[in-house]
Amino acid sequence: MRDTATGVALFFDPKPTGYVSAREEKDAKDSASDGSGNKSSGGGGKSKAGREGGLEVAVDQAPTPANEVRVRVKRTGYADGVSVKEKSEEVILRRLKDDLSRWAKIRA
């Protein structure tokens, strides 16, 4: 084992569009006919967080003699076939760079 990294993972969740796929519509009909249906289900309102990708911000120590602390950002939680949320990633990364450098200056 080596250094333990800790951090946070931000999971994207697309805004509900109200669109219901044919499969979801069929599932909703089936569950309604069974009498066990959840009327609010049906694609639009369901949270997809955790499958729609995200960014993980990890803090660990570099395996160098100085053991510098480093912050690493990596993609996480993208299910198969899910598109990369590049615009949102850019916004988060830009903000992280700015805020981190500002914090480092203040602390120094």
Added chain:
Amino acid sequence: MHTPSVPRVCACLLRACLMWHFSQIGAESLTDEAWDELFLPLDGPEVWRSVLPPSFEANQAHLWVRKWATMWTEKGSGLTTPVREIFDTVYSFCLASDFSRSHLIPPDEASCSPSTIYSDRKMALSFFFSCSIAHFEPLLRLPLTDIESSGARARHGHRSRAVL
């Protein structure tokens, strides 16, 4: 005949490409830790990193990151796709003294034989070129989520819902 999954083929190709590449630059002298470090950007993949000044401590940085992250769940964050959930992550990396135990390759993928690699030649070629032409750089812009795979995520240890 069993058809190998895309993650399995990618992992095997990645292993083959990297072994070839590092054999060319005389990497026999690299330690296990150095190998881990070379592979680290491929996990995810990593999209950005920054080294803090020597006076900074990891605990302080972690607390800052946790606090910083909460802003993204608030309304008006300016994101095209909003962030809905934030998790604390705690994990440790396995030593990758041999490739079969690398965090890049789930154990069930490690027994992949060369014959399975060639089952998808088109993907094999494109992946080989993306690895060998410019080392790892192109990979950082690709959605290589297949390589991460569920097995790799599971080895991150435990995740606990923290903020929301």
